[in-house]
Amino acid sequence: MKRQKNGAFRKGAHGAMVMIDNDREGTVLRIERSSIHDGDGFRTVVFLKGCPLCCQWCSTPESQKFEPEQAGETRYGSRMKVEDVIREIRKDSLFFFISTGGVTISGGEPLAQPEFTKAILQNCKKECFNTAMETTFFASWEQISSILPYLNTVFVDLKLVSREKHIAFCGVDNEQILQNLLHTNDAEGNFRLIVRTPIVPGVNDSEEELEKIGAFAASLTRLRHIQLLPYHRLGTGTYQKLGRPYLLEGVKSPSAGEMERCRATVRRFVENTV
Numbered sequence: 001m002k003r004q005k006n007g008a009f010r011k012g013a014h015g016a017m018v019m020i021d022n023d024r025e026g027t028v029l030r031i032e033r034s035s036i037h038d039g040d041g042f043r044t045v046v047f048l049k050g051c052p053l054c055c056q057w058c059s060t061p062e063s064q065k066f067e068p069e070q071a072g073e074t075r076y077g078s079r080m081k082v083e084d085v086i087r088e089i090r091k092d093s094l095f096f097f098i099s100t101g102g103v104t105i106s107g108g109e110p111l112a113q114p115e116f117t118k119a120i121l122q123n124c125k126k127e128c129f130n131t132a133m134e135t136t137f138f139a140s141w142e143q144i145s146s147i148l149p150y151l152n153t154v155f156v157d158l159k160l161v162s163r164e165k166h167i168a169f170c171g172v173d174n175e176q177i178l179q180n181l182l183h184t185n186d187a188e189g190n191f192r193l194i195v196r197t198p199i200v201p202g203v204n205d206s207e208e209e210l211e212k213i214g215a216f217a218a219s220l221t222r223l224r225h226i227q228l229l230p231y232h233r234l235g236t237g238t239y240q241k242l243g244r245p246y247l248l249e250g251v252k253s254p255s256a257g258e259m260e261r262c263r264a265t266v267r268r269f270v271e272n273t274v
């Protein structure tokens with residue numbers, strides 16, 4: 001079998017040999033090591049730059065634009081080849097094996113650079129690293145389904161079920177996101193589906209919206225659990241640095257009691273709500 005320049009072959013999901021495009025370039029925001037919040041064990045998290053959404057509570061505004069940007073002394077993002085990313089990931093392989101950790105691709109939105117994301121994950125599978133992806137699922141199902149076979153865990157944000165509110169607070173229609181989540185019911189692959197909802201006061205913490213979120217999540221047959229995460233104000237300093245307005249000024253993080261109320265509502269639909 002012929003091997004192309006800087007490419008590598010590996011067995012695909014159905015045993016066929018597939019070509020991995022190690023020369024492909026993408027825009028990486030940063031690579032973080034030893035994270036314990038983005039999957040099992042210690043994770044090396046590859047944050048890709050660029051997101052088609054613009055959530056008003058986004059805590060990483062530096063991840064939204066697709067191209068690298070400069071704010072004062074700070075440079076956000078750089079162009080990297082797949083092989084460069086994999087070289088960085090490999091440095092942590094010992095930690096993956098002793099902590100049952102692995103690699104998480106996050107963003108921004110990793111599905112906005114689908115071929116780059118896929119090539120990184122294909123390499124990770126070739127090296128037997130556990131893989132996860134944090135995504136909004138705002139992409140075509142064709143792109144998503146081509147990546148799922150290389151994933152152990154998929155974390156999907158479900159911010160709002162109400163369409164008009166999703167457009168108002170996240171900048172895009174959520175129809176495609178909801179449809180893609182439903183497609184996972186029949187998808188191939190052994191991935192775990194975990195849904196995450198940031199609880200943002202005044203946006204999605206009403207009983208009505210929480211019931212919609214719970215009822216929708218209950219229709220997902222692959223769902224392991226739904227995680228409700230309290231809104232926080234980390235990242236507001238970065239808005240200042242980037243010269244962008246922070247639209248949720250004055251909104252406070254929900255209290256522990258408020259979070260428990262939200263969990264109790266969603267738990268009426270999905271027992272495994274954490």
Ligand code: SF4
Nearest residue numbers: 051053054055058108
């Ligand atoms: S999807 Fe995530 S990265 Fe994109 S704007 Fe929303 S919070 Fe920020």
